[in-house]
Amino acid sequence: MTAWDALRAALESLRANMLRSALTMLGIVIGVAAVIAMVAVGAGARDQVLRQIASLGTNLIMVGQGSIVRSGVKLGAGTASSLTEDDALSVLAEIPSVVVTAPSVRWGLQIVAGNQNWGTVLFGITPDYMDARDWSIAAGRGLSDEDVAQANKVVVLGQTVVRNLFGGGDPIGEPVRLFSTPLTVVGVLAEKGQNTQGQDQDDVIFVPLSMAKRNIPGMAKSNPRFIHTMVVKMRDGSDMTEAQAQIRDLLRQRHRLIPGQDDDFWMRDLSEVSATRDASSRALSFLLAAVAAVSLLVGGIGIMNIMLVSVTERTREIGLRLAIGARRRDILVQFLIESTTLSLIGASIGVALGIGTAVGVAALAGWPTLIQLDSVVLAVAVSGLIGVFFGLYPARRAARLNPIEALRHE
Amino acid sequence: MASDTAKPLIAVDRLTRHYRMGPQIVHALDDVSVTVNRGEFVAVMGPSGSGKSTFMNLLGCLDRPDSGHYRLDGQEVAGFSSDALAAVRNRSIGFVFQSFNLLPRQSALGNVMLPMVYAGVASARRVERALAALDAVGLRERAGHRPTQLSGGQQQRVAIARALVNDPLLLLADEPTGALDTATSLEIIGLFQRLNRRGITIVLVTHEPEVARFAGRVLHFRDGRLIDDLRQDAEVAA
Numbered sequence: 001m002t003a004w005d006a007l008r009a010a011l012e013s014l015r016a017n018m019l020r021s022a023l024t025m026l027g028i029v030i031g032v033a034a035v036i037a038m039v040a041v042g043a044g045a046r047d048q049v050l051r052q053i054a055s056l057g058t059n060l061i062m063v064g065q066g067s068i069v070r071s072g073v074k075l076g077a078g079t080a081s082s083l084t085e086d087d088a089l090s091v092l093a094e095i096p097s098v099v100v101t102a103p104s105v106r107w108g109l110q111i112v113a114g115n116q117n118w119g120t121v122l123f124g125i126t127p128d129y130m131d132a133r134d135w136s137i138a139a140g141r142g143l144s145d146e147d148v149a150q151a152n153k154v155v156v157l158g159q160t161v162v163r164n165l166f167g168g169g170d171p172i173g174e175p176v177r178l179f180s181t182p183l184t185v186v187g188v189l190a191e192k193g194q195n196t197q198g199q200d201q202d203d204v205i206f207v208p209l210s211m212a213k214r215n216i217p218g219m220a221k222s223n224p225r226f227i228h229t230m231v232v233k234m235r236d237g238s239d240m241t242e243a244q245a246q247i248r249d250l251l252r253q254r255h256r257l258i259p260g261q262d263d264d265f266w267m268r269d270l271s272e273v274s275a276t277r278d279a280s281s282r283a284l285s286f287l288l289a290a291v292a293a294v295s296l297l298v299g300g301i302g303i304m305n306i307m308l309v310s311v312t313e314r315t316r317e318i319g320l321r322l323a324i325g326a327r328r329r330d331i332l333v334q335f336l337i338e339s340t341t342l343s344l345i346g347a348s349i350g351v352a353l354g355i356g357t358a359v360g361v362a363a364l365a366g367w368p369t370l371i372q373l374d375s376v377v378l379a380v381a382v383s384g385l386i387g388v389f390f391g392l393y394p395a396r397r398a399a400r401l402n403p404i405e406a407l408r409h410e
Numbered sequence: 411m412a413s414d415t416a417k418p419l420i421a422v423d424r425l426t427r428h429y430r431m432g433p434q435i436v437h438a439l440d441d442v443s444v445t446v447n448r449g450e451f452v453a454v455m456g457p458s459g460s461g462k463s464t465f466m467n468l469l470g471c472l473d474r475p476d477s478g479h480y481r482l483d484g485q486e487v488a489g490f491s492s493d494a495l496a497a498v499r500n501r502s503i504g505f506v507f508q509s510f511n512l513l514p515r516q517s518a519l520g521n522v523m524l525p526m527v528y529a530g531v532a533s534a535r536r537v538e539r540a541l542a543a544l545d546a547v548g549l550r551e552r553a554g555h556r557p558t559q560l561s562g563g564q565q566q567r568v569a570i571a572r573a574l575v576n577d578p579l580l581l582l583a584d585e586p587t588g589a590l591d592t593a594t595s596l597e598i599i600g601l602f603q604r605l606n607r608r609g610i611t612i613v614l615v616t617h618e619p620e621v622a623r624f625a626g627r628v629l630h631f632r633d634g635r636l637i638d639d640l641r642q643d644a645e646v647a648a
Contacts, residue, residue, distance in 0.1 A: 005527045016515050320511045323472060324572070325500020325528040327493045403472050407507065 001330040003337070010338035013310070014345075024306040025346030027299025028386070031292055032350025032379040033357060038288035039375035040358035044368035046281045052195070059236055060132060061244060063091075063251070064229040066264040082255050082264045084225040085209075090254060091230070095246050097238040102129035103227040105212055107219060111155075111205060112177040113165040120161050121204050122178070124212025124219075132231040135206075140172040140187030143208055151210040156187040160203040181215040183207065240269045292379075299346065300386040307339050307394035318398050319406025332399040339391025340384055347383035351376055418481070419579055419611050420446040420469060425478035427464050438464040439475070440634035446613065446627075448579075451606040451644065453622035454615045456631035463584070465631065466615050470503055470582045471495040483579055500528050504573025508585035510565045512557040518544060518568045519553040525576045543571040547601060563594035570601060574610075581605065583614040587621055599624045600647035 014021040065083045088103040105124040110117050123129070126148050130136075137156070147154055155176060162171050171185045192201040209227075213219050234243050244267055255264055311318070318331055354376075358369040427439040439461045446452055456462040467473040468480060471487060474495075480488045487498055499505075512521045522540040531539065544550045547567040557565050566586060573581055583602070587595035603624060606612050614625060622628050623645050630638035 001527050002530075004533075012515060316511060317513060320507075320513075321524070321528075322496070323470070323499060323505050323511075324525040325496050325576075327496040327528075329493070330528060404467050407511065 001326065001333065003333075006330075006334045006337040007341065009334055010341045013314075013338055014342060017310075020306060021342060021345075024302050024342060025299075025349065027295060027302045028343050028346030028383050029299075029350040029353060031295035031299050032347045032383055033354035034295055035289070035292040035379040036351060036354025036371065036375055037357040037361070037369075038292065039285065040354070040369040040371045041361060041367060042281060042285045042288060043370040043372050044362070047370055048368050049281065059234045059238060059240070061232040061234065061240065061247065061267060061269045062229060063087075063232060063247060064266050064268075065227075066262070066266050083227055083230070083251075084223060085227055086225055087251060087254055088227065088230045091232060091247055091250060094250060095243065097235045097243055098232055099235050100128045100132050100231075100233040102126055102132040102231040102233070103209060104129055104230065105209065105219065105226075105228045107212070107216055109178060109216070111161065111165065113171075113174060116165045118161055118164040120158070122212065122216065123204055123206050124209040124216075125206050126209055129231060130206075132233045135192070136190040138188045138190040139170075140185070142187055143206060147208040148210050151214050152208055153181060153183045153211060153215070154186045154208065155183045156189060156206040157185055158189045158202040158204040158206075159191045160200055161205055162188055178207075178215070179217055244269065296382060296386055299343070299383075300390040303339050303342055303387060304390040304394060306342075307335065307391055308397070310338070311335065311394050311398040314398075315401060315406045315409040318401050319403045319409065322401070322403035323407060328399040331401075332395045335395035335398045336388060336391045339395065340387035343383045343387030343390075344380070347380045350383070351380065354379075417448055418445045419448045419450075419483055420444070420613075421479075421481040422469075423479040423481075425465075425468060425475050425480060427468060427473065427475050437634045439468065441478075442634075442636045443478075444629065444636060444639065446611065448611055449606070449609055450627055451603070451612045451625045452614070452627045452629060453625035454613060454629045454631065455617060455619070455622050457617065459633075460631040461634040462615050462631045464634075466582060466584055466613070469580075469613060470505060471498045496528075500525060501576055502579045504570075504576070504578040504581045506566070506569050506573050506581065506583040506586045508588040510557070510562075510569045510589070512565055512568060512572075514557055517554050517556055518549060518560065518571075521557070521568055522572045522575050525572060529576050539575055540571070543575040544568070546574060546605075547571045561594075562590050563597055566590065566594075566598055567601065570598075570605075574605070579611060581610055581612045583612065585616055586614065587616070587618070595621065596647050603644070603647055 063083070085103050088101040092098050092101040103126060107122045107124070108119070109122055110119050125143065127143055127145055130142050135142075138159070140156070143154065143156060146152070155178075157165075157171060165171065165176070166174070171188060174185050176183050176185055189202065189204070189206070195201050213224060232243075232247060234240065247267065248263065251265055252263065257264065321331060322328075355371055358371050361367050362369040422445070423443050425439055425442045426437070428435050428437045430436075442461075442465065454462045454465060464473070468475055471482075471490070475488055478488065479486060482498065482502060487495065490498065513524070516524070519537065519540050522543050523536045526536045526539065541550055541553060544553055547570050549564060549567050549571065552560060552564060552568075557568070560568065570581075581602075586602075587598055590598060599621060602612055602614065612625075614621070616622055623642070624647050626641065626644045628638070628640045628642065629636055630640070
């Protein structure tokens with residue numbers, strides 16, 4: 001019996017019990033569709049996150065003020081005021097792979113325009129910050145070196161702030177107030193949307209670093225050169241781990257920390273964020289894969305069940321085939337091909353359904369989906385194996401039938 | 411044909427088959443020896459439980475004896491492996507059953523082609539040979555019909571065509587007329603006689619004396635033993 005004969009016999013038998021075959025396939029169909037659709041959704045989400053992270057810049061290192069340790073009590077990030085503008089200058093000057101350092105201070109406050117007010121986050125920055133964090137200007141102008149040097153009372157607003165203070169109006173040139181300090185709006189930032197944590201990145205205002213320190217109450221500290229954070233931008237392709245080590249050494253030296261003493265600053269690069277994100281989406285994918293595996297397993301058991309029924313129903317046929325010269329192996333192969341065909345047809349329908357679902361989800365729910373070819377190949381291959389595995393027991397049972405008894409079977 | 415008939419096709423020597431049923435041992439076939447020459451038409455008779463079915467199963471290589479020898483066409487098949495027996499059944503023996511045993515979803519042609527699937531005949535040649543076999547039983551024009559569209563006699567003729575398609579040495583028929591009315595039975599027996607005249611050896615199991623009288627030789631079984639071996643002038647059915 002050739003494989004072609006066996007395949008034809010299998011298709012004939014499946015066609016003869018169309019409804020039953022279709023119902024049996026359902027488990028495999030759902031399992032395969034689930035694998036493909038879920039992997040597509042997962043891959044789409046991961047891709048989106050990776051692109052967001054890439055947009056933040058993967059060659060950035062954030063350095064921030066650490067905590068003061070007083071008698072073993074750590075007072076929390078930002079309580080130390082050891083990080084300074086001079087640290088930023090020094091990092092730029094002494095570490096060759098550093099392209100830009102952008103010092104900043106950060107303060108939450110109310111901004112007032114006419115009879116409107118809005119609670120937002122102020123960043124006191126230098127123009128380098130805009131470059132390092134990839135901000136661009138939608139209207140007006142950005143902050144200049146001159147603004148910083150002269151502590152000009154100017155402000156650049158994020159889109160959310162503009163919306164809340166001015167509605168649809170043009171804010172350029174309008175006066176606003178921070179506490180008692182009057183400022184002039186000189187520019188509006190281009191929209192950035194949400195960051196990877198879902199925070200609104202457009203709910204910010206940028207002012208010159210020097211002006212913020214001078215005019216914002218509560219900002220004055222013992223050290224007028226202090227900063228909250230600095231963004232260090234590395235040359236593309238730099239070794240981030242190496243760069244972090246260099247920055248750490250330099251800052252520890254500048255802050256006169258003795259060996260064994262904790263850092264009084266924190267440091268983070270964005271690849272850590274991406275690794276965390278990646279790990280969580282991996283965990284999600286694993287979970288989905290487990291669900292899909294259970295579905296495929298159930299589908300396989302369904303196939304075994306129906307194949308056992310089929311062997312019993314066709315006992316006389318098996319007896320006849322044995323009588324006219326089928327070897328036991330021929331019978332085994334015939335039923336194995338039948339169960340495998342069943343699961344592979346199910347898998348093909350599942351592939352179509354899974355791709356359809358992924359495309360549908362993308363179109364209707366607006367989730368990004370990416371159909372992964374390897375998930376399709378894997379799902380189909382696993383289905384084939386399931387067909388063989390769960391078909392084996394019924395097929396062996398068929399092949400071991402005694403032809404005399406099988407022919408007499410009612 | 412003289413030299414051919416002198417050569418035994420079936421040579422059974424002290425063939426024994428017993429089954430264990432609980433504590434008892436049933437001697438389904440007990441020390442049977444018989445020779446059938448090429449071209450003979452033999453009827454096997456006996457009441458149920460006489461051992462005639464066991465004898466047929468052994469002749470058909472569906473079962474193996476516990477002791478004794480069975481030479482088919484000079485070949486000792488009693489010790490063959492299951493695969494080798496399958497090959498013997500496929501190439502040398504054609505089976506005809508009381509209940510036809512046609513595959514209901516296949517056409518007459520498909521049913522007749524089935525033995526060739528296991529003989530490894532190229533698919534291109536299968537149709538041609540199956541049509542020739544259907545022609546031999548007078549059903550060539552019904553090749554496309556399914557078993558349910560055929561009468562009982564026609565179904566049995568399709569089954570006979572299936573038995574003939576691999577040019578077997580031996581045709582084994584187990585109560586082939588058991589499910590047919592008298593007129594149709596006669597037709598089938600007539601077909602057997604015509605095939606026999608063309609040279610094929612036929613062994614036919616029946617419990618009906620009216621069928622046995624068309625055979626040239628009748629073997630009587632009782633209690634697992636061959637009790638009578640009678641040669642007779644066969645009546646001609648058609």
